[in-house]
Every structure is written in structure tokens, then in C-alpha cells.
Amino acid sequence: MKRYDIVIIGGGPAGIAAAIKASASKKAILLIEREARLGGILKQCIHDGFGLSRYKEKLSGPEYAEREIEKLASSNIEIKLLTFVSKIIKTDNGYQLSLITRQGIEQIVALKLILATGCRERTGKQVAIHGTNPSGMLTAGSAQYYMNILGQMPMKRTVILGSGDIGLIMARRITLEGGTVVGVYEIKREPSGLTRNLIQCLDDFNIPLFLSKTVTRVFGHDRLSGVQVMKVDEKMTPIQGTEEYIECDSLILSVGLIPENEIAETLSVPLNQATKGPFVDQGMETLIDGIYSCGNALHVSDVADMVSETGELAAESASIENHGNRNLVQIKYNKSISYVVPSHIDFTKPLDKIICYFRSAACLTNQILKVVADGVLIKSIKYKQVRPPEMERLFVNLSNIPIPNTIEFSLEEVA
Amino acid sequence: MKQIVCIVCPNSCHLQIDEKTYQVTGQLCSHGIAYAKQELIDPKRTLTSSVKTIYKSHPIVSVRTDGEISKSIIPQVLTALRQIVIDKPLPRGSVIIDNVSDSGINIITTTTLDGE
Numbered sequence: 315m316k317r318y319d320i321v322i323i324g325g326g327p328a329g330i331a332a333a334i335k336a337s338a339s340k341k342a343i344l345l346i347e348r349e350a351r352l353g354g355i356l357k358q359c360i361h362d363g364f365g366l367s368r369y370k371e372k373l374s375g376p377e378y379a380e381r382e383i384e385k386l387a388s389s390n391i392e393i394k395l396l397t398f399v400s401k402i403i404k405t406d407n408g409y410q411l412s413l414i415t416r417q418g419i420e421q422i423v424a425l426k427l428i429l430a431t432g433c434r435e436r437t438g439k440q441v442a443i444h445g446t447n448p449s450g451m452l453t454a455g456s457a458q459y460y461m462n463i464l465g466q467m468p469m470k471r472t473v474i475l476g477s478g479d480i481g482l483i484m485a486r487r488i489t490l491e492g493g494t495v496v497g498v499y500e501i502k503r504e505p506s507g508l509t510r511n512l513i514q515c516l517d518d519f520n521i522p523l524f525l526s527k528t529v530t531r532v533f534g535h536d537r538l539s540g541v542q543v544m545k546v547d548e549k550m551t552p553i554q555g556t557e558e559y560i561e562c563d564s565l566i567l568s569v570g571l572i573p574e575n576e577i578a579e580t581l582s583v584p585l586n587q588a589t590k591g592p593f594v595d596q597g598m599e600t601l602i603d604g605i606y607s608c609g610n611a612l613h614v615s616d617v618a619d620m621v622s623e624t625g626e627l628a629a630e631s632a633s634i635e636n637h638g639n640r641n642l643v644q645i646k647y648n649k650s651i652s653y654v655v656p657s658h659i660d661f662t663k664p665l666d667k668i669i670c671y672f673r674s675a676a677c678l679t680n681q682i683l684k685v686v687a688d689g690v691l692i693k694s695i696k697y698k699q700v701r702p703p704e705m706e707r708l709f710v711n712l713s714n715i716p717i718p719n720t721i722e723f724s725l726e727e728v729a
Numbered sequence: 730m731k732q733i734v735c736i737v738c739p740n741s742c743h744l745q746i747d748e749k750t751y752q753v754t755g756q757l758c759s760h761g762i763a764y765a766k767q768e769l770i771d772p773k774r775t776l777t778s779s780v781k782t783i784y785k786s787h788p789i790v791s792v793r794t795d796g797e798i799s800k801s802i803i804p805q806v807l808t809a810l811r812q813i814v815i816d817k818p819l820p821r822g823s824v825i826i827d828n829v830s831d832s833g834i835n836i837i838t839t840t841t842l843d844g845e
Contacts (some may be wrong), residue, residue: 465789509741
């Protein structure tokens, strides 16, 4: 059995960035991708806005991916394409992976694993919509694949459910290609996509956004013929008597992304209910020693640049030899924050430039974020406004303090 | 005063611009000032789209403008893109329409088309 120091699963932006970073360590590294090409979902994200922080340029998804792949090409990392990890078992000195490749089944051994498996879209089955099961119901990502990879537009008149970014971007793409988007319906009171996408994808094309409204029923036998939408109350329950019929030939679902952690679950990696990804320390190491998580498998990021960044962090810490037991302190946070990544700080890892990400639990203005360790204020930052769709990123230095019993993030209104 | 939300980056600054003096407030960086002024005079956008190819494995190749174009010329640029069929392999960044609609901006490919 071939042995590797680090095996990276997933060849999207997180896995590629991890592979490039890990290559500096001169260890035996393998990158596994199930598709024929590297790049992950970026291949079909032909819109621009990628790479603003990483390349200081506004790139499209394929350009961002190809630039990363070119960097990887000069690193001499071993890459297995069209390879699927079917099973991983823990052994005395690492992990044994069963791979399905074009050549058959292969077993390899890895000392450490970096999980960069991305995220999946929630589908129609995961949101309550009644009615038939006609063709014409598809996720925003599938619509994007049809249009941007296959060059086909399987819709003329579309309703979009959910105001996630890919749904907004597809609203623009469909409109530009000659289709009609009747409207975007969002069950919540606030849109879930980035503000810039609401403007450049909807406002620019006069596509209406309906808040506190959702699709409750679909009609049509072979093909979708229309949908029923209803207003919802504060508990997001449809209000009787508000039914409205909308004629359309397609319904695009943009109702959220869930980190993909099937492999992590088989390895009993503890998952954080707030992110749906593993609990990790500042080196992206999960609560199971030697298993790291990064990119959208860890938590769904707003931009690819942050996905690449967590890939690099995972690879950097996986490249360092471990000495003894970790010393983990869990980060606590108040109810204005929906989550903080990392969830833990390992006081045996570097502590001077810890990158932290957080999302607010609601749209709030004039806030101050405080990072407190055992009652001592470590850092504070003021925000004019924070919105759940827009992730915040900050550096925290915990190197000059004794190991605390508690670390707390709190978001409060500026007094 | 006109309210404009900056779309240059995810910060989404809420800008106020004076329609007469072009004085801008609310920006976190200088991009916001330029954006607000442009939005008032002649809104511009980067256009991303795709063009057809003759290749079965890559029926389309993704393209974009290599700078921003006036929102008003987007329909005619899309019409021009629909006339094109790429019939040879092209490296990423290849110019497929030079100076589109006399905008001074080119249409470039954003994916390597290896023609396999």
C-alpha cells in the first residue's frame, strides 16, 4: 500500500490551495478529485467577483480556478483525477483509504487527512413544497451547470425560490440569455444573498424580490406549468388566504448550501450544528487528531478567496509535526453571533495571528465586537453594520496571555 | 443626495452622493468614490457570458469584458456574442471581439479551450 503524509480530498479551491501550501513541506502529498478536471464548482461560476483579495483583480470563477491550478502544476504534487474515496478507516498509524479509480479499487494509507469536499445545495426535498414532481424544478447550481457548462437553457419563464447568491446570479444570467425571471421569492424577512448581488443581478434588470413569501405548491405533470406562492408570518408559516398562482415553466431553488461531511461523519468527526461543518481549531484541525477540514466543507463562505485561505491554513498546520496532546479551549459567543470559526483554540499551535471568521445572527447596526479571554479584553472592532450573509474576518493574537479557561466573542451595540 | 450601494466588493458600502458636487460619503475606500460618480453619470458593469464552440466536450466557452462597459450597450454586445462560434483551441484570455461596440473594451475568454 502506498503511503502518504497528507492526503487532500477534493480538488476545488480549498483542496488546491491546501495542496500548493503543503507542497512546500516536501512531504508525500496526494490530492484526490472525483471529476476529470480540478477546480470544483468554480468551473461553472462564470460570473465575476472572484479573487478580489487573493489576486487584487475581479476574476471570473474559471479564471480563478485556472490560476490556482497553474500554481499547483509547478509544485509536483501527485494528483489523482476521476478518483472517488469510498471508505476510510482509522488504523494504528493513520488512515486507510479505499479509492475507486478508472483502474479499479486501490488502497492507500495517509498519516493525515485534509477534507476539502465542499458543500451541497439543499434540494426541493429539503423544503416543504407540495404537488407533483414535474421536470423544470432544479437547483440554482444545476441550472448553472446546464447553462454554463452544457450551453443549454432549460427554461423560458422562471420563478426563483430563495435569495441565495447563486439564485441571484442565475436570475441575471437567464435574463441576459433571453429568458424571463418572474420574481425571486424569499421566505425570510431579509434577503440572504450579498447586497452587491441584489443590486447587479436583480435591480439592474428590474427583477422583483418578494420577501416573506414562499412557494408552497407546484403544478404540472410532465413539465412544470406553474407554482403557488403564499405570504408567511413571523414564524415562516404560510398564511391562509394569501395563495397566488404564477404561471412558469421552471422553478429554481436557491435555498441554501450545506457543508458536505459524509466522510467526516464516518470517521466520527464532531460536527458543529451552527456551521454544519466540523469543529476546528485555528489550524483547521478537527476534534479528531490528524483530520483537517477547510473550504465550504468547514463552513459555507461568501467568497472563494476565504475558501482558499482555510485550505492554506489546514495545509500549514498539517505540515507541522505534532508534539504531544493538544490543549483546546472552546470559543464562546453571545446570541448576536451565529457562529465563529475556528470553534476552538489549540494553545499548542501558533497563536499570534489567528484568523477568525464570524457571522452575525441578525442585521445589526453600530456594533462592537469584543474578544475577551478570562475577563481580559484582547481585541475590539467596531462595525457600522453587520448582516448574516456577509461574513466578517479578523485577526486575533492570543500569544501573550496565559492559557485561559474561557474565550468569548461578543457583539454588542456601541454604547 | 442620491443613495447608492457600492458593488465593487462584498463590503457593500452605503454611499451618499451629491448630484451637483459629486461629493461622496459613506465609503470605506476610494473605489466607492469612483463607483458612485460613475453610477450617476453612466452606470457601467462587467459583462460575463458564453459563446458557442464546435467542440462536443466544451459546447460553450465562458467570456467576459476585460473592463466595464455601459449598461446601455449590454443588449447589443450580447447580440454580437450570439453570432460567434469558436472553431479552434484558444488559451484563456484570448480576445474574441476587439473593441466591442466601440467601447474600447474587448471580449476575452475566461476558460482554456483545449479543443479535445
